[in-house]
Amino acid sequence: xxxxxxxxxxxxxxxxxxxxxxxxxxxxxxxxxxxxxxxxxxxxxxxxxxxxxxxxxxxxxxxxxxxxxxxxxxxxxxxxxxxxxxxxxxxxxxxxxxxxxxxxxxxxxxxxxxxxxxxxxxxxxxxxxxxxxxxxxxxxxxxxxxxxxxxxxxxxxxxxxxxxxxxxxxxxxxxxxxxxxxxxxxxxxxxxxxxxxxxxxxxxxxxxxxxxxxxx
Amino acid sequence: xxxxxxxxxxxxxxxxxxxxxxxxxxxxxxxxxxxxxxxxxxxxxxxxxxxxxxxxxxxxxxxxxxxxxxxxxxxxxxxxxxxxxxxxxxxxxxxxxxxxxxxxxxxxxxxxxxxxxxxxxxxxxxxxxxxxxxxxxxxxxxxxxxxxxxxxxxxxxxxxxxxxxxxxxxxxxxxxxxxxxxxxxxxxxxxxxxxxxxxxxxxxxxxxxxxxxxxxxxxxxxxxxxxxxxxxxxxxxxxxxxxxxxxxxxxxxxxxxxxxxxxxxxxxxxxxxxxxxxxxxxxxxxxxxxxxxxxxxxxxxxxxxxxxxxxxxxxxxxxxxxxxxxxxxxxxxxxxxxxxxxxxxxxxxxxxxxx
Numbered sequence: 001x002x003x004x005x006x007x008x009x010x011x012x013x014x015x016x017x018x019x020x021x022x023x024x025x026x027x028x029x030x031x032x033x034x035x036x037x038x039x040x041x042x043x044x045x046x047x048x049x050x051x052x053x054x055x056x057x058x059x060x061x062x063x064x065x066x067x068x069x070x071x072x073x074x075x076x077x078x079x080x081x082x083x084x085x086x087x088x089x090x091x092x093x094x095x096x097x098x099x100x101x102x103x104x105x106x107x108x109x110x111x112x113x114x115x116x117x118x119x120x121x122x123x124x125x126x127x128x129x130x131x132x133x134x135x136x137x138x139x140x141x142x143x144x145x146x147x148x149x150x151x152x153x154x155x156x157x158x159x160x161x162x163x164x165x166x167x168x169x170x171x172x173x174x175x176x177x178x179x180x181x182x183x184x185x186x187x188x189x190x191x192x193x194x195x196x197x198x199x200x201x202x203x204x205x206x207x208x209x210x211x212x213x214x215x216x
Numbered sequence: 217x218x219x220x221x222x223x224x225x226x227x228x229x230x231x232x233x234x235x236x237x238x239x240x241x242x243x244x245x246x247x248x249x250x251x252x253x254x255x256x257x258x259x260x261x262x263x264x265x266x267x268x269x270x271x272x273x274x275x276x277x278x279x280x281x282x283x284x285x286x287x288x289x290x291x292x293x294x295x296x297x298x299x300x301x302x303x304x305x306x307x308x309x310x311x312x313x314x315x316x317x318x319x320x321x322x323x324x325x326x327x328x329x330x331x332x333x334x335x336x337x338x339x340x341x342x343x344x345x346x347x348x349x350x351x352x353x354x355x356x357x358x359x360x361x362x363x364x365x366x367x368x369x370x371x372x373x374x375x376x377x378x379x380x381x382x383x384x385x386x387x388x389x390x391x392x393x394x395x396x397x398x399x400x401x402x403x404x405x406x407x408x409x410x411x412x413x414x415x416x417x418x419x420x421x422x423x424x425x426x427x428x429x430x431x432x433x434x435x436x437x438x439x440x441x442x443x444x445x446x447x448x449x450x451x452x453x454x455x456x457x458x459x460x461x462x463x464x465x466x467x468x469x470x471x472x473x474x475x476x477x478x479x480x481x482x483x484x485x486x487x488x489x490x491x492x493x494x495x496x497x498x499x500x501x502x503x504x505x506x507x508x509x510x511x512x513x514x515x516x517x518x519x520x521x522x523x524x525x526x527x528x529x530x531x532x533x534x535x536x537x538x539x540x541x542x543x544x545x546x547x548x549x550x551x552x553x554x555x556x557x558x559x560x561x562x563x564x565x566x567x568x569x570x571x
Contacts (some may be wrong), residue, residue: 001221027296027359034352041345054341062348063378069352070374073359073367131337132398 006046013039024081027072030065037061049130231333232313239312242520243474244274250528257532281467289362289460296360301461301468304353308475311346314339315482316401317516318492319408321509331492331509332401340398343483344385347438351377353472354440354447354457361460369456372539373447376437379546380444384434386554390427390561391416391487394569404491412497415490422564426557428488430550435480437546439473442531446539481523485516492516 016035023029037060044053128134139147201209248263248270255262264270288297318331336342351374358370394416395403407414416424437444448456458469485491494515501508537545 025293027293027356031296031299031352031356034349038349050336050338051341054338054345057345058341058348062345062351062381066348066351066355066374066378069355069359070371070378073355073371073374132341 002046006043009039009042009046013043027069030068030072033068034061034065037065044130047130048127051130051132051135228333235312235333236309239309239475239478240471242478243471244278246474246477246524247277247470248273249524250531253525253528254532257529278467281464284463286463286465287460291362292460293360293362296356298465300353300357300360301465301472302353303356304350304472305468305475307346307350307353308472308479311343311479312475312482314342314400315479315486316404316491318509318513320504321506322504323506330401331513335399335401338398339400340388340392340403343479344381344388347479348377348381350472350476353469357461357469358447358457361457363460365453365455366457366459369447369453369459372453373440373457376440376444376446376542376546379543380434380437380550383430383546383550383554384438386551386558387427387430387434388487389554389558390422390424393558393561393565394419394422394424400486400491404486404493407490408493408498411495411499412490412493413495415488415493417488421568422561424488424557424561426553427561428484430554430557431484431488433550434546435484436527436530437542439476439480439527441473441477441527443534443537444542445536446542477524477527478520481520481527484523485519489519 013036016032016039019032020029020036023032037056041053041056041061044050044056251273252262252264252270262270263273266272266276288294313333314335316330316332316335320328320330323329354373354377355370358366358368358373361367391403392398395406397403403416407416407419414420417428418425440447447453448458450456453459458466461469492512492515494511497508497511497515501511
């Protein structure tokens with residue numbers, strides 16, 4: 001039973017992964033990637049890690065991929081066109097890297113098979129290593145330091161994203177009330193090339209006045 | 217593989233079939249109830265011609281949906297166009313299996329049975345995960361129709377769902393903190409003290425009133441209902457993401473919306489209003505008897521009816537938000553208040569909750 005399910009979901013994961021690379025429509029690639037994440041979640045459930053499976057679906061399939069799909073939809077990315085191959089020297093190196101990967105996987109499988117007292121995968125029906133309680137205990141006792149470091153890293157990423165997003169914006173006194181218009185100095189005054197200092201107009205008349213002053 | 221395992225699988229499949237049929241019937245009659253109640257609010261009669269008092273109207277509607285011509289736009293992205301309604305209805309129905317709808321009861325032939333289709337450790341996370349995948353149904357429908365209105369509806373909807381999912385998830389954290397488990401069956405059982413009145417919304421320590429209100433608002437936004445129905449605002453976007461859908465595909469979206477309403481109501485009942493707990497039912501009928509189970513199931517359904525009526529009531533009363541109002545309300549009001557609720561509950565749990 002477990003074997004059938006494993007073959008089903010492993011096959012689905014590999015098939016979707018191939019489709020991610022092979023599809024020329026970016027949205028199809030994104031959908032395939034969602035398929036990969038969901039099949040991986042199913043595999044986690046079979047390996048007695050339901051918590052990880054749920055988090056995988058919530059974070060990757062639910063949050064990150066929504067943003068990816070959102071961006072693809074917003075930008076309306078066109079289908080890739082097949083072009084002549086450039087950078088031919090990359091082909092042998094790709095084959096080499098793939099060979100290294102296969103060798104690695106083969107080594108791991110060989111190692112697991114030859115070691116006699118293998119613990120093997122946990123039985124999902126009886127094991128409690130992947131349950132919420134044990135994961136929570138592990139995160140907040142044994143692995144507290146890595147956990148905290150990861151959260152600080154994530155916080156830094158958030159702050160960084162906000163700084164980057166704000167830089168492109170105008171000064172804080174630029175009002176965003178409906179009806180107000182914000183122009184950059186370079187638009188108002190052609191001599192001030194590249195000057196992005198904001199010139200605020202709250203009404204259309206005010207904006208006209210500013211632009212008229214420029215015409216004189 | 218022994219006979220026990222096969223029996224277990226068969227039994228679960230039967231339970232799922234029965235539950236799905238029940239859910240679809242409830243959905244059909246919610247639609248009818250919505251039309252009748254809205255009509256009452258607006259001083260009309262509503263559909264009352266098919267069957268006694270219009271009771272057969274849902275079946276007439278279904279027949280209409282099946283027999284209508286199924287039009288596919290010429291320039292649509294075919295595969296995604298077909299995939300979108302499937303995703304919408306599948307994710308809506310998949311969460312149904314984890315909600316406990318009654319207490320443990322001794323049934324003839326089955327022995328001691330828990331009235332829930334399946335229970336597992338991460339049931340609540342499963343619900344949140346499946347719900348978050350449900351966004352794709354709407355987003356992909358909007359994109360694949362190759363229609364500006366549909367695309368706008370899909371984009372609005374994804375933005376709205378991402379924003380309100382945060383406050384929805386955070387509003388549940390208080391309950392999780394107090395009950396210490398993600399298993400919905402356990403959470404309901406913990407609320408059966410005080411003669412079946414120890415509901416999380418009024419429990420003595422850390423009552424989750426704030427959490428409940430935030431959950432309710434976010435849930436209405438999550439299901440794209442009035443006053444948060446921006447994705448299908450008919451005055452601006454024709455019909456939003458399902459403008460280009462017709463016949464049975466449209467019916468699937470329609471059903472998905474109502475099934476989602478039902479599931480969020482079930483979650484609200486389970487987490488905040490004591491699930492199947494009816495006040496004093498255990499004292500009158502005795503724990504574990506068949507009558508007690510019956511009263512509990514009816515109590516659960518009554519609580520659901522309350523929420524469904526609330527949805528219809530709001531639709532009849534409130535005007536629609538503007539999109540920037542919707543966004544700033546979600547991010548600048550609901551989210552901070554949800555975090556405040558977590559801080560208060562966590563402080564309470566740290567100092568006074570028995571370890």
